[in-house]
Amino acid sequence: MADIAIGVDIGGTNIRAALVSAQGELLAKLSERTPTDPLVALERVIAMARTLDTPEVLGIGVGIPGRVDVDSREILSGGILNLSGLDFVKRLETALQKPVVIENDCSMALIAEMRIGGAKGYQNVAMLTIGTGIGGAVAHAGRIYHGHKAAGQLGHICVSQDGPPCPCGRRGCVETFSSGTALRRHIAESGLAVTTIREIFDMAAEGNDTAVRVLRQWATPLRAALDNIAATMDPEIILLGGGLGCDAARALADLPAAAPWFCPAILPAKLADDAGVIGAGLSIFGADALAQGKRVVLVNGVPASGKSRLAKALSRRTGWPILSLDGIKNPFLQHIGSVDRDFNRTLGKASYQAIWSFIAEAPAGSTFIIDAWFGFQPRTQLENYINAAQIDHVAELWCKVPGAVAGERYASRLKDRLPGHPGAEYVPELIALADRAEPMGCSAVMTVDQTQEPDMGAIMAWLSKVFERE
Incomplete structure (x- = not known):
């Protein structure tokens, strides 16, 4: 057995641990109740990891409930279980003699969902895990976004300044209204004799006004938080995970967005309670965690077809870097001065080769936008470079x-x-070229009418489907 890791997800109710393959497969699983004492919780993590450990295990990834500085591997603060007072990483590495990666627990879940779950193929995603509390994570341009240190604490979006106190020290965080803990409070205050949210849904479907009110009390603050996320981050999708993610998505179905522009798709996560351990295991594989392979978007067109403008718009939207023929060639022309057309073509060929050399050296998981008129070289040359x-x-x-x-x-x-x-003498040749030119067709092709403003939303949706399908 090769390329396996241990993933650990420390939740408010349970600690889950698993052996995880580099493809996100679960090979073995354990689950224990989460102790309230942080030191006991650490000892339990060590014991579970030892049970799963084999010589083939490359390392241990741990999803932490709280704020984490990924670079320094320091736990900055915690919520229901506060592990910030422990030298967590050092103790775990000493006990197992394996490298340890720590990350916020919801970020670990998002890694898994983007790799093999409900967010596969998307680059800009927000996720909330709804369980005992509410965790949050954000991915931008296909990578977990950490901000200064610990961005993504979406459960602490304030939806009412006069709301219940939150463990973070403020009042009215969405976690205090829309978590599993809050749902139990809403049910208790309603007087309904139920123990599960499924019973609440059943009663609401039968017309029970109290059950309907409980669902609205639980879901309306969450809807407000999601609108804030949409307004500030503009994600392609928002995933709802954790033990109550699917139920939250169902409760939100009757609560539309406050305005038309707050309209990213809100979807239940696909990996349920396994997302955290899968993502934690995948984190050991580094840059491959979110995307195993390299990807390129060929922005192709004849000169003056608008390809550079489209490439820049796509880069602004995704954060993917642009490599362009003119971007490499023009500095040489600035220093060399005037050259004839044959030499210009030679520079173009060299620039084309340089682009693919850069990409060949890039790590797995990289995505590039290439801005070029690819038709100046044979399709077989492009295929060779891609391979x-x-x-x-x-x-x-x-x-x-x-x-x-x-x-x-x-x-x-x-x-x-x-x-x-080429100068003015090239214009008639370009007109004829543009009228007969065709895409390279080495892969999926989307034709963009460059006589009008490109629909970037449609382009992003198409790219997501292409990359997910492949």
């Missing part, structure tokens, strides 16, 4: 414009082009 760089996922955005439009745009920019680029 040599070990690219796993390729998507092509084909920038389509009529020849007359390309010619007009090119002519209008002649004064801004560096010496060495």
